[in-house]
Amino acid sequence: xxxxxxxxxxxxxxxxxxxxxxxxxxxxxxxxxxxxxxxxxxxxxxxxxxxxxxxxxxxxxxxxxxxxxxxxxxxxxxxxxxxxxxxxxxxxxxxxxxxxxxxxxxxxxxxxxxxxxxxxxxxxxxxxxxxxxxxxxxxxxxxxxxxxxxxxxxxxxxxxxxxxxxxxxxxxxxxxxxxxxxxxxxxxxxxxxxxxxxxxxxxxxxxxxxxxxxxxxxxxxxxxxxxxxxxxxxxxxxxxxxxxxxxxxxxxxxxxxxxxxxxxxxxxxxxxxxxxxxxxxxxxxxxxxxxxxxxxxxxxxxxxxxxxxxxxxxxxxxxxxxxxxxxxxxxxxxxxxxxxxxxxxxxxxxxxxxxxxxxxxxxxxxxxxxxxxxxxxxxxxxxxxxxxxxxxxxxxxxxxxxxxxxxxxxxxxxxxxxxxxxxxxxxxxxxxxxxxxxxxxxxxxxxxxxxxxxxxxxxxxxxxxxxxxxxxxxxxxxxxxxxxxxxxxxxxxxxxxxxxxxxxxxxxxxxxxxxxxxxxxxxxxxxxxxxxxxxxxxxxxxxxxxxxxxxxxxxxxxxxxxxxxxxxxxxxxxxxxxxxxxxxxxxxxxxxxxxxxxxxxxxxxxxxxxxxxxxxxxxxxxx
Amino acid sequence: xxxxxxxxxxxxxxxxxxxxxxxxxxxxxxxxxxxxxxxxxxxxxxxxxxxxxxxxxxxxxxxxxxxxxxxxxxxxxxxxxxxxxxxxxxxxxxxxxxxxxxxxxxxxxxxxxxxxxxxxxxxxxxxxxxxxxxxxxxxxxxxxxxxxxxxxxxxxxxxxxxxxxxxxxxxxxxxxxxxxxxxxxxx
Amino acid sequence: xxxxxxxxxxxxxxxxxxxxxxxxxxxxxxxxxxxxxxxxxxxxxxxxxxxxxxxxxxxxxxxxxxxxxxxxxxxxxxxxxxxxxxxxxxxxxxxxxxxxx
Numbered sequence: 042x043x044x045x046x047x048x049x050x051x052x053x054x055x056x057x058x059x060x061x062x063x064x065x066x067x068x069x070x071x072x073x074x075x076x077x078x079x080x081x082x083x084x085x086x087x088x089x090x091x092x093x094x095x096x097x098x099x100x101x102x103x104x105x106x107x108x109x110x111x112x113x114x115x116x117x118x119x120x121x122x123x124x125x126x127x128x129x130x131x132x133x134x135x136x137x138x139x140x141x142x143x144x145x146x147x148x149x150x151x152x153x154x155x156x157x158x159x160x161x162x163x164x165x166x167x168x169x170x171x172x173x174x175x176x177x178x179x180x181x182x183x184x185x186x187x188x189x190x191x192x193x194x195x196x197x198x199x200x201x202x203x204x205x206x207x208x209x210x211x212x213x214x215x216x217x218x219x220x221x222x223x224x225x226x227x228x229x230x231x232x233x234x235x236x237x238x239x240x241x242x243x244x245x246x247x248x249x250x251x252x253x254x255x256x257x258x259x260x261x262x263x264x265x266x267x268x269x270x271x272x273x274x275x276x277x278x279x280x281x282x283x284x285x286x287x288x289x290x291x292x293x294x295x296x297x298x299x300x301x302x303x304x305x306x307x308x309x310x311x312x313x314x315x316x317x318x319x320x321x322x323x324x325x326x327x328x329x330x331x332x333x334x335x336x337x338x339x340x341x342x343x344x345x346x347x348x349x350x351x352x353x354x355x356x357x358x359x360x361x362x363x364x365x366x367x368x369x370x371x372x373x374x375x376x377x378x379x380x381x382x383x384x385x386x387x388x389x390x391x392x393x394x395x396x397x398x399x400x401x402x403x404x405x406x407x408x409x410x411x412x413x414x415x416x417x418x419x420x421x422x423x424x425x426x427x428x429x430x431x432x433x434x435x436x437x438x439x440x441x442x443x444x445x446x447x448x449x450x451x452x453x454x455x456x457x458x459x460x461x462x463x464x465x466x467x468x469x470x471x472x473x474x475x476x477x478x479x480x481x482x483x484x485x486x487x488x489x490x491x492x493x494x495x496x497x498x499x500x501x502x503x504x505x506x507x508x509x510x511x512x513x514x515x516x517x518x519x520x521x522x523x524x525x526x527x528x529x530x531x532x533x534x535x536x537x538x539x540x541x542x543x544x545x546x547x548x549x550x551x552x553x554x555x556x557x558x559x560x561x562x563x564x565x566x567x568x569x570x571x572x573x574x575x576x577x578x579x580x581x582x583x584x585x586x587x588x589x590x591x592x593x594x595x596x597x598x599x600x601x602x603x604x605x606x607x608x609x610x611x612x613x614x615x616x617x618x619x620x621x622x623x624x625x626x627x628x629x630x631x632x633x634x635x636x637x638x639x640x641x642x643x644x645x646x647x648x649x650x651x652x653x654x655x656x657x658x659x660x661x662x663x664x
Numbered sequence: 665x666x667x668x669x670x671x672x673x674x675x676x677x678x679x680x681x682x683x684x685x686x687x688x689x690x691x692x693x694x695x696x697x698x699x700x701x702x703x704x705x706x707x708x709x710x711x712x713x714x715x716x717x718x719x720x721x722x723x724x725x726x727x728x729x730x731x732x733x734x735x736x737x738x739x740x741x742x743x744x745x746x747x748x749x750x751x752x753x754x755x756x757x758x759x760x761x762x763x764x765x766x767x768x769x770x771x772x773x774x775x776x777x778x779x780x781x782x783x784x785x786x787x788x789x790x791x792x793x794x795x796x797x798x799x800x801x802x803x804x805x806x807x808x809x810x811x812x813x814x815x816x817x818x819x820x821x822x823x824x825x826x827x828x829x830x831x832x833x834x835x836x837x838x839x840x841x842x843x844x845x846x847x848x849x850x851x
Numbered sequence: 852x853x854x855x856x857x858x859x860x861x862x863x864x865x866x867x868x869x870x871x872x873x874x875x876x877x878x879x880x881x882x883x884x885x886x887x888x889x890x891x892x893x894x895x896x897x898x899x900x901x902x903x904x905x906x907x908x909x910x911x912x913x914x915x916x917x918x919x920x921x922x923x924x925x926x927x928x929x930x931x932x933x934x935x936x937x938x939x940x941x942x943x944x945x946x947x948x949x950x951x952x
Contacts, residue, residue, distance in 0.1 A: 641948030643881070644752050647872050651761045658768045672852045676860045683864055683887050687871035692879055699883045702864075706890050709860070712852065713901040715911055718893075725918055730886065730925050737879055737929045741936040751874045752945055758873030766866035773858040780854045780902040786911065794908045795915070806919045813923030820930035 043092045045085065047123050049133060050172035052082040053140070053165040060162035068158050075161035076144045079168060083137040090130055108178060117237060122178035124241065128310055131375050132175035132303075135382045138506070139299035140168040142499035146390055147291045149495040150397065154289075160200060164295070167193035171300040175307055179239040180229045183311075187225065187268070187304065191218050194301045198288040210287035217281040221271015225308075228264030231257065241311070248314045255319065262315040262322035265308060266329075273305025273359045276333040280590055283352040290393030293348060297355045298386035303378050306362045310371050310378075323367050327451060330363025331458050336587065338465035342472065343583045345403050347392050350473045354428065354466070355385060361443060361462060368455065370446030377439035380510050384427040384436055387503040391421040394496055395477065399489035404473060409482030413489040416497055418478045423504045429470035430463050430551040437548070438511030440466070444547055445540045456543070463547050467554025475562035668712055675712070678705040690750075692738055700731045714785025857898040865891035876943045878932045882925065889921050 056078040064071050108122025144164060151157055170189035177183040192215070199211025229239070235257050236244055247253050253261075269275070274282035282302065286293055296302060309316065309326060316323040337356030344350055358381045365373040394417045396402050399410060411418035427434035430441075440463050448456040491497075560567040573580050582588070682702030686695045707722035786794075795803055864887055871884025893914045900910025936942050 642752075643944040643947075644754060644758075644873055644876075648754060648757065648761065651765065651869060651873065655761065655764050655768065668852050672856065676856075679860065680863055680867065683867040686880075686883050686887060687867055687874065692877060695880055695883055699886065702887065703890060706894060709857070709894055710897055713857070713897045714907075715897050715901065715914075718897060718911055718914055721915065721918060722893075725922055726886070726890070729922060733925055733929055734879060734883065737932055740933060741879075741942050750876060752876045755874035758870050761873060762866040762870035765869055766862055769862035769865065770859060773855050773862060777853075777855050778903060781905075783852075783901055784907055785901055786907050791908060791911060794906075795912055799912050802916065806916055810919060810923050813927050817926045817930035820927070820934050 043089050043125055046089045046125050046133075046176065049082040049085050049089070049137065050169045050176065052078040052085070052169075053172070054169040056165040057162050057169060060158055060165065064158040064162055071158035071161045072144070072148050075165045076141065076148075078165065079137065079141045079144055082168075082172070083141050086130075086133050086137050089125065090134065093125065093127075093130060119181055119239065120179060121182060122240075123176040124178035125176070128307070128371070128375060129175045131379055132307055133172060135303075135379055136168060136171050136175065136299045139382055139386050139503075140164070140295060142503055143291045143295050143386065143390070145499045146294075146393075146496050147289075149493050150291055150393060151289060156200070160197075160289070163193055163196045163200075164291075167197060167295065167300055171304065174304055178241055180232065180241065180244075181239040183241075183308075184226065184229055187272070187308075188222065190272070190301055190304055191215060191222065194218075194285070194296060197292040197296070198285045200288055200292065204287070207287040210281075210284040214281040214285050217278050218271040221268045221278055221305075223267075224264045224271070225268025228261045228268065231264065232261050245314045248318055258315055259319040259322050262312065262319045263325065265312050265315065266322065266326055269305030269308045269363075270329065271305070272308070273302050273363070274333075274356055275305070275329050275360060275363060276336060277589065279333060279337065279356055280586075280593065282356060283349055283586070286346075286348045286352055290348075290389060290396070293352075294386050294389035294393070297352070297389055298382040302355060302359055303362075303382065306359060306366065306374060306378050309363065309366045310375055313366070313371050316366070317369070323369065325367070326363050327367030327455065330360045330365075330367055331455065331462070332360070333357075334360030334364060334462045335458070335465070338462060338469060340583050340586055341469040342465065343580060345405050347395065347402055347404050347407075347473060347477065348389070350404070350469060351385070351388050351392060354388075354469060355381075357462065357466060358385070358428065361440075361459075361466075364455075364459060364462075365443040365446050368447045368450030370443075370450060373439070373442040373446035376442050376514060379513075380427065380435040380439040380507070383503050383506045383510055384424045384434075387420055387500050387507055388424040388428070390496070390500045390503070391417050391424065394492040394500070395421075397496070398492055399486050401486065404476040406483060407477045407486065408480035409478070410486065410489060411478040412482060413486065414491045416491060416501075420497075420500045420504045421478065422474055423507055425470040425474040426555075427507045429467040429555060430547060431467075431555065432548060433508075433511065435507050435509070435511035437551075438514045441540075441544050441547055442514065444543050448540070448543060460543075460547060460550060464550040464554050467551040468558060471555040471558030472562060475558050479563040671708070672712055675705045675708045678702070679709070693735070696731055696734050696738065699734070700727055703727055703731070714783060716785070717788050717791055854898060854902040857894060857902075861891045861895040861898070864888075864894065876945055878928075878935065878942045878944050881944065882928050882932075886921065886925070889917060893917055 053075070056075045059074055060071050064074075108120040111119045111121050113119070144161070147160065147164070151160055154160060167190065170186045170193055174183060174186035174190060177186055195211050195215040198214050199208050201207040202211070232244055233239060235253060236247055238244065248258060271278045282297075285296055288296070316326060334357045337353045337360060341350050341353035341357060344353065358377065362374045362377050362381070365377060395407070395410065395414065398414050398417070399407065401407050423434065427436035430437045432438075444456060444459045444463065447459045557567065561569050585591070679702050682698045682700075682705065685698030686702065689695050689698060703726040704723060707719040707727070710716070710719035710722055868884045868887030868889075868891060871887060872881055875881050875884060896910040896914045896917070898910070900907050900914075904910055932942055935947055939947055941947070
């Protein structure tokens with residue numbers, strides 16, 4: 042079955058081509074085609090997974106790959122290839138499951154959109170690109186899929202392109218991620234120049250046996266991480282992610298959980314041998330991850346738009362994953378990616394359900410909504426508790442795995458930072474959960490209502506997954522032996538182990554975070570206004586997102602545009618007037634003079650031929 | 665001086681004399697007859713070069729077909745002018761160019777005398793076998809070329825009959841144009 | 852009779868033909884000059900077949916093709932000249948000069 046794994050990305054790709062060509066004539070088929078192919082991919086994934094788990098001597102086999110020749114150029118052969126290994130299997134499962142559930146949710150959520158078919162077409166292409174990305178066995182295919190993901194995110198974030206803000210957000214996402222993509226492209230070309238191949242396995246072999254110099258490895262690792270910074274919205278290219286909220290909620294759910302943003306994390310995990318061999322690059326990943334996580338968590342504590350809170354929580358968790366990867370643990374990073382994918386998917390879907398049912402997006406306008414939408418409240422609560430890190434939800438296991446990995450890899454100082462991030466996660470999750478669902482019901486929300494079953498069903502499935510996914514970390518059978526045995530790279534494989542001290546500390550912090558927010562938003566004994574007044578300067582900085590957008594705006598206005606005007610003048614005066622028009626004028630003048638040669642008389646032309654022949658003979662004679 | 669050398673000299677004089685007649689005479693009909701003389705003498709050269717079949721072909725096609733077609737064309741076009749055609753104004757330059765070409769070719773030939781073998785030629789049977797085995801594809805293509813040329817010639821010649829009435833106005837107007845331009849050009 | 856004698860004859864015929872092509876105004880005359888040029892080439896090819904080619908065949912075969920193509924060319928050229936004569940009432944190539952600036 043494993044050799045049919047290429048069907049998984051092909052399935053949604055078929056749906057895309059079908060919908061993009063015939064969708065306009067068969068609008069009723071669009072949802073069925075997209076969801077059907079996605080479900081087929083999901084089913085194939087399970088066969089592939091079963092096939093993988095049934096393989097003998099699991100730990101010895103690191104990957105299963107196959108490829109076909111694509112083209113040959115200049116002595117290099119380029120291939121289309123797929124590789125199946127635990128990292129790609131985790132991603133395949135997450136992407137197919139998340140995309141499938143979100144598409145089902147979309148049936149109802151987007152039912153009245155005029156561009157319903159287009160949404161499903163691009164959504165399918167998005168999933169196909171992401172699935173290709175995670176299965177690609179060479180950097181060329183990976184880069185193609187990477188850019189496809191980028192363009193699909195642009196199309197989906199700008200789905201409501203009639204709204205100026207949505208169009209701007211789409212452009213922002215595309216351009217910001219492009220900055221990182223350039224780094225990735227340079228990294229790929231650097232490796233190709235040094236190794237002559239795009240094959241990941243060949244490149245990794247060179248890295249392992251010292252075939253590449255340390256400088257090249259570090260440079261490539263940093264350049265790849267630049268790509269990851271763009272796609273995974275790490276500081277300083279994080280600015281696009283909160284604005285990406287302008288897309289429809291299912292898009293946010295997909296972008297934040299399974300496709301776009303985790304591509305960067307996946308890339309770092311995939312290229313992990315580079316970071317193993319380059320301590321400075323790994324340290325950079327750690328620092329940027331931690332910095333992004335803390336910075337975003339602080340913003341998440343003060344913003345009031347529910348989707349923005351979730352967006353900044355995504356930034357935090359992405360930073361958290363990078364933190365783990367930089368600390369040298371692919372297992373922890375991928376595990377947190379998986380758990381976060383499902384948890385964040387339900388949070389976004391539930392947030393969409395809330396605004397769908399009540400019409401509100403600002404948490405200050407909400408409160409007491411659990412009476413109106415109890416199922417959504419339960420689902421949202423599961424997601425919030427999971428990401429807040431309360432056992433036995435999935436988020437607890439993965440967060441603990443990350444903290445343990447950071448402790449093992451980076452020591453006490455970074456572990457305390459990780460614990461702090463965990464505490465802040467609990468704080469903002471508690472804040473949004475309690476502020477939305479508890480407290481007094483506002484009069485304007487009296488007619489809020491629960492969402493239809495089609496929207497609730499996938500949310501319930503994801504909620505169940507978020508509730509139970511943490512247990513995949515544990516050791517059940519000899520063939521599986523827990524997530525740590527399943528996904529590993531670089532670090533030795535090991536069963537999930539709970540460091541009791543760390544676990545107790547993180548649970549205590551998480552619970553205290555939830556209690557604090559409960560006090561503040563439900564019980565009311567802890568007032569937030571005095572704290573805000575006391576730290577009004579800090580609050581203003583946080584609300585304005587550290588003025589990063591303003592700084593970028595200033596740079597663009599004062600530096601880029603000024604430079605651009607100079608370039609434009611140069612282009613107008615030198616390139617256009619002298620270079621292009623000048624050349625044209627020369628050609629025109631020459632032509633005007635030369636046309637008198639064209640007498641139209643046959644014998645002149647014949648004479649020209651003869652003179653030409655004589656000239657050639659003369660030239661031959663002279664030489 | 666053996667017999668073949670005498671024959672070659674004689675034929676060469678005829679060929680070059682005929683050719684010069686073709687390019688110098690002012691009467692087109694005379695030119696055609698000079699051409700016939702030249703081409704028929706070439707078939708004699710072919711016999712000297714042991715290519716009897718080609719000598720026959722030369723007489724049949726050039727002497728018989730092509731010259732006759734040329735004479736037909738003369739008959740169908742404006743015959744009254746053909747007794748005294750003028751050369752174009754660049755004839756002096758043309759003479760220099762032709763002499764230069766002869767100089768170049770002659771220089772190359774005389775400076776590179778090749779080692780030759782005993783003069784001999786294939787039998788007609790050998791030629792036929794070669795033509796219809798190793799050269800059969802080019803031969804068939806040549807047949808197609810002839811066919812296409814034939815059809816093309818018919819279409820070109822016929823179309824004028826069919827479109828005569830439509831063309832009449834257009835042709836006369838374009839003629840005045842051309843005349844006007846050429847007058848301008850001369851003045 | 853040596854090879855270079857025949858080659859010189861061929862070269863002379865070729866040069867005369869070129870002169871005709873360059874110096875004549877009448878299209879029929881130009882066509883005749885082209886025939887001279889083609890025949891110069893034929894003489895050369897046959898001479899090479901007789902004097903140089905061990906099989907003594909290729910030059911003759913090529914000559915046959917040249918003659919074939921020449922026949923096709925004369926037929927087409929005659930048709931074109933007739934057409935030119937009907938539309939322009941002339942057979943002089945310098946009066947058909949509308950393809951100029």
